[in-house]
Amino acid sequence: MIRRAALCFLPLAAFLAASPATAQVMDPGFAGLAGDRSAARVGDALTVLIMEASSASQSARSGSQKDTRLGGSASGGDFDESGALRLEGRYDGRGEASRSGRLMGQITVTVHEVLNNGDMVVVGEQTIAIDGERNRIRLQGRVRRADVSANNTVLSSRLADVEIAYAGHGALSRSASPGFLNRALAWLGLS
Incomplete structure:
Protein backbone atom coordinates (compact mmCIF):
# COMPACT_ATOMS: atom_id res chain seq x y z
CA MET A 1 0.00 0.00 0.00
CA ILE A 2 2.81 2.40 0.87
CA ARG A 3 4.62 1.48 -2.30
CA ARG A 4 1.48 2.22 -4.39
CA ALA A 5 1.09 5.68 -2.72
CA ALA A 6 4.73 6.51 -3.44
CA LEU A 7 4.25 5.62 -7.10
CA CYS A 8 1.22 7.97 -7.28
CA PHE A 9 3.22 10.92 -5.94
CA LEU A 10 6.21 10.31 -8.18
CA PRO A 11 4.55 11.79 -11.33
CA LEU A 12 3.30 14.74 -9.28
CA ALA A 13 6.82 15.45 -7.97
CA ALA A 14 8.25 15.26 -11.50
CA PHE A 15 5.58 17.70 -12.74
CA LEU A 16 6.33 20.20 -9.98
CA ALA A 17 10.06 20.00 -10.56
CA ALA A 18 9.66 20.82 -14.25
CA SER A 19 6.91 23.45 -13.99
CA PRO A 20 7.66 27.17 -14.59
CA ALA A 21 5.93 28.07 -11.30
CA THR A 22 8.45 26.01 -9.36
CA ALA A 23 11.29 27.63 -11.28
CA GLN A 24 9.99 31.06 -10.20
CA VAL A 25 9.97 30.04 -6.54
CA SER A 57 41.18 70.79 2.26
CA GLN A 58 44.87 71.46 2.08
CA SER A 59 47.03 74.32 3.26
CA ALA A 60 50.72 75.13 3.13
CA ARG A 61 52.82 77.99 4.45
CA SER A 62 56.47 78.77 3.99
CA GLY A 63 58.57 81.74 5.00
CA SER A 64 62.11 82.90 4.50
CA GLN A 65 64.03 85.89 5.76
CA LYS A 66 67.58 87.11 5.14
CA ASP A 67 69.34 90.20 6.44
CA THR A 68 72.91 91.15 5.45
CA ARG A 69 74.64 94.20 6.85
CA LEU A 70 77.95 95.67 5.83
CA GLY A 71 79.41 98.73 7.49
CA GLY A 72 82.65 100.56 7.75
CA SER A 73 84.22 103.82 8.79
CA ALA A 74 87.40 105.69 8.07
CA SER A 75 88.84 108.64 9.88
CA GLY A 76 92.02 110.64 9.89
CA GLY A 77 92.71 114.28 10.65
CA ASP A 78 89.87 116.35 9.31
CA PHE A 79 88.64 113.33 7.43
CA ASP A 80 85.86 111.36 9.12
CA GLU A 81 83.63 109.27 6.89
CA SER A 82 81.44 106.32 7.55
CA GLY A 83 79.27 104.22 5.34
CA ALA A 84 76.86 101.33 5.61
CA LEU A 85 75.26 98.93 3.22
CA ARG A 86 72.29 96.81 4.18
CA LEU A 87 70.67 94.11 2.09
CA GLU A 88 67.45 92.59 3.26
CA GLY A 89 65.28 89.92 1.72
CA ARG A 90 61.98 88.50 2.85
CA TYR A 91 59.61 85.91 1.44
CA ASP A 92 56.32 84.80 2.86
CA GLY A 93 54.20 82.33 0.91
CA ARG A 94 50.87 80.81 1.74
CA GLY A 95 48.59 78.51 -0.17
CA GLU A 96 45.24 77.05 0.70
CA ALA A 97 42.80 74.93 -1.24
CA SER A 98 39.48 73.49 -0.20
CA ARG A 99 36.76 71.74 -2.09
Whole structure:
Protein backbone atom coordinates (compact mmCIF):
# COMPACT_ATOMS: atom_id res chain seq x y z
CA MET A 1 0.00 0.00 0.00
CA ILE A 2 2.81 2.40 0.87
CA ARG A 3 4.62 1.48 -2.30
CA ARG A 4 1.48 2.22 -4.39
CA ALA A 5 1.09 5.68 -2.72
CA ALA A 6 4.73 6.51 -3.44
CA LEU A 7 4.25 5.62 -7.10
CA CYS A 8 1.22 7.97 -7.28
CA PHE A 9 3.22 10.92 -5.94
CA LEU A 10 6.21 10.31 -8.18
CA PRO A 11 4.55 11.79 -11.33
CA LEU A 12 3.30 14.74 -9.28
CA ALA A 13 6.82 15.45 -7.97
CA ALA A 14 8.25 15.26 -11.50
CA PHE A 15 5.58 17.70 -12.74
CA LEU A 16 6.33 20.20 -9.98
CA ALA A 17 10.06 20.00 -10.56
CA ALA A 18 9.66 20.82 -14.25
CA SER A 19 6.91 23.45 -13.99
CA PRO A 20 7.66 27.17 -14.59
CA ALA A 21 5.93 28.07 -11.30
CA THR A 22 8.45 26.01 -9.36
CA ALA A 23 11.29 27.63 -11.28
CA GLN A 24 9.99 31.06 -10.20
CA VAL A 25 9.97 30.04 -6.54
CA MET A 26 13.59 28.92 -6.85
CA ASP A 27 14.56 32.20 -8.58
CA PRO A 28 16.41 34.59 -6.19
CA GLY A 29 14.52 37.55 -7.68
CA PHE A 30 11.11 36.01 -6.90
CA ALA A 31 9.39 37.66 -3.91
CA GLY A 32 6.16 35.64 -3.68
CA LEU A 33 2.58 36.58 -4.41
CA ALA A 34 2.42 39.58 -2.06
CA GLY A 35 5.85 41.12 -2.68
CA ASP A 36 7.62 43.01 -5.42
CA ARG A 37 10.24 41.18 -7.43
CA SER A 38 13.67 42.66 -6.80
CA ALA A 39 16.30 43.03 -9.50
CA ALA A 40 18.20 39.82 -10.15
CA ARG A 41 18.59 39.33 -13.92
CA VAL A 42 20.04 41.21 -16.84
CA GLY A 43 17.56 43.86 -17.96
CA ASP A 44 15.87 44.24 -14.54
CA ALA A 45 15.46 47.77 -13.16
CA LEU A 46 16.76 48.97 -9.81
CA THR A 47 16.53 52.42 -8.18
CA VAL A 48 19.71 53.89 -6.69
CA LEU A 49 19.30 56.57 -4.00
CA ILE A 50 22.25 58.93 -4.48
CA MET A 51 23.42 60.56 -1.26
CA GLU A 52 27.05 61.55 -1.74
CA ALA A 53 29.06 64.19 0.11
CA SER A 54 32.78 64.84 -0.07
CA SER A 55 35.14 67.50 1.18
CA ALA A 56 38.88 68.03 1.12
CA SER A 57 41.18 70.79 2.26
CA GLN A 58 44.87 71.46 2.08
CA SER A 59 47.03 74.32 3.26
CA ALA A 60 50.72 75.13 3.13
CA ARG A 61 52.82 77.99 4.45
CA SER A 62 56.47 78.77 3.99
CA GLY A 63 58.57 81.74 5.00
CA SER A 64 62.11 82.90 4.50
CA GLN A 65 64.03 85.89 5.76
CA LYS A 66 67.58 87.11 5.14
CA ASP A 67 69.34 90.20 6.44
CA THR A 68 72.91 91.15 5.45
CA ARG A 69 74.64 94.20 6.85
CA LEU A 70 77.95 95.67 5.83
CA GLY A 71 79.41 98.73 7.49
CA GLY A 72 82.65 100.56 7.75
CA SER A 73 84.22 103.82 8.79
CA ALA A 74 87.40 105.69 8.07
CA SER A 75 88.84 108.64 9.88
CA GLY A 76 92.02 110.64 9.89
CA GLY A 77 92.71 114.28 10.65
CA ASP A 78 89.87 116.35 9.31
CA PHE A 79 88.64 113.33 7.43
CA ASP A 80 85.86 111.36 9.12
CA GLU A 81 83.63 109.27 6.89
CA SER A 82 81.44 106.32 7.55
CA GLY A 83 79.27 104.22 5.34
CA ALA A 84 76.86 101.33 5.61
CA LEU A 85 75.26 98.93 3.22
CA ARG A 86 72.29 96.81 4.18
CA LEU A 87 70.67 94.11 2.09
CA GLU A 88 67.45 92.59 3.26
CA GLY A 89 65.28 89.92 1.72
CA ARG A 90 61.98 88.50 2.85
CA TYR A 91 59.61 85.91 1.44
CA ASP A 92 56.32 84.80 2.86
CA GLY A 93 54.20 82.33 0.91
CA ARG A 94 50.87 80.81 1.74
CA GLY A 95 48.59 78.51 -0.17
CA GLU A 96 45.24 77.05 0.70
CA ALA A 97 42.80 74.93 -1.24
CA SER A 98 39.48 73.49 -0.20
CA ARG A 99 36.76 71.74 -2.09
CA SER A 100 33.46 70.20 -1.15
CA GLY A 101 30.70 68.57 -3.10
CA ARG A 102 27.26 67.19 -2.42
CA LEU A 103 24.96 65.26 -4.73
CA MET A 104 21.54 63.96 -3.81
CA GLY A 105 18.95 62.36 -6.04
CA GLN A 106 17.74 59.07 -7.34
CA ILE A 107 18.15 57.28 -10.63
CA THR A 108 16.71 54.06 -11.95
CA VAL A 109 19.38 51.87 -13.50
CA THR A 110 19.35 48.61 -15.42
CA VAL A 111 21.17 45.40 -14.55
CA HIS A 112 23.81 45.17 -17.27
CA GLU A 113 25.53 41.98 -16.13
CA VAL A 114 25.24 39.38 -13.37
CA LEU A 115 28.64 38.21 -12.13
CA ASN A 116 29.50 34.65 -11.06
CA ASN A 117 29.21 35.55 -7.35
CA GLY A 118 25.70 36.98 -7.88
CA ASP A 119 26.72 40.66 -7.81
CA MET A 120 25.02 42.82 -10.42
CA VAL A 121 26.72 45.43 -12.61
CA VAL A 122 24.24 48.29 -13.01
CA VAL A 123 24.31 51.17 -15.50
CA GLY A 124 21.93 54.08 -15.93
CA GLU A 125 21.64 57.61 -17.22
CA GLN A 126 19.10 60.35 -16.62
CA THR A 127 18.78 63.72 -18.39
CA ILE A 128 16.70 66.56 -16.99
CA ALA A 129 16.02 69.70 -19.06
CA ILE A 130 14.83 72.85 -17.27
CA ASP A 131 14.63 76.22 -19.10
CA GLY A 132 17.24 75.28 -21.68
CA GLU A 133 19.64 73.89 -19.07
CA ARG A 134 20.31 70.16 -19.48
CA ASN A 135 21.60 68.24 -16.48
CA ARG A 136 22.76 64.68 -16.89
CA ILE A 137 23.41 62.05 -14.22
CA ARG A 138 25.25 58.89 -15.19
CA LEU A 139 25.86 56.01 -12.79
CA GLN A 140 27.72 52.73 -13.10
CA GLY A 141 28.65 50.32 -10.32
CA ARG A 142 28.39 46.89 -8.76
CA VAL A 143 25.72 45.96 -6.21
CA ARG A 144 25.21 42.90 -4.03
CA ARG A 145 21.74 41.38 -3.98
CA ALA A 146 21.82 41.50 -0.17
CA ASP A 147 22.06 45.32 -0.32
CA VAL A 148 18.89 45.70 -2.38
CA SER A 149 15.98 46.59 -0.08
CA ALA A 150 12.50 45.08 -0.21
CA ASN A 151 11.26 48.01 -2.32
CA ASN A 152 13.99 47.39 -4.93
CA THR A 153 16.21 50.35 -3.96
CA VAL A 154 19.84 50.57 -2.89
CA LEU A 155 21.91 53.42 -1.42
CA SER A 156 24.75 54.69 -3.60
CA SER A 157 27.11 54.21 -0.66
CA ARG A 158 26.48 50.44 -0.88
CA LEU A 159 27.71 50.20 -4.50
CA ALA A 160 31.23 48.99 -5.21
CA ASP A 161 33.40 50.36 -8.02
CA VAL A 162 30.83 53.13 -8.44
CA GLU A 163 31.23 56.00 -10.86
CA ILE A 164 28.74 58.85 -10.63
CA ALA A 165 28.97 61.74 -13.09
CA TYR A 166 26.85 64.88 -12.94
CA ALA A 167 27.17 67.49 -15.67
CA GLY A 168 25.16 70.51 -16.75
CA HIS A 169 25.04 72.13 -20.19
CA GLY A 170 23.35 75.38 -21.06
CA ALA A 171 23.46 79.14 -20.54
CA LEU A 172 23.73 78.89 -16.76
CA SER A 173 26.66 76.47 -16.93
CA ARG A 174 28.43 78.65 -19.50
CA SER A 175 28.02 81.81 -17.40
CA ALA A 176 29.49 80.08 -14.33
CA SER A 177 32.71 79.12 -16.11
CA PRO A 178 35.51 81.63 -16.86
CA GLY A 179 35.75 83.11 -20.34
CA PHE A 180 38.42 82.44 -22.94
CA LEU A 181 40.54 85.49 -22.03
CA ASN A 182 40.53 84.59 -18.30
CA ARG A 183 41.49 81.00 -19.07
CA ALA A 184 44.32 82.16 -21.38
CA LEU A 185 45.68 84.57 -18.77
CA ALA A 186 45.52 81.86 -16.10
CA TRP A 187 47.34 79.45 -18.39
CA LEU A 188 50.09 82.05 -18.89
CA GLY A 189 50.23 82.63 -15.12
CA LEU A 190 49.13 86.26 -15.44
CA SER A 191 45.93 86.15 -13.42
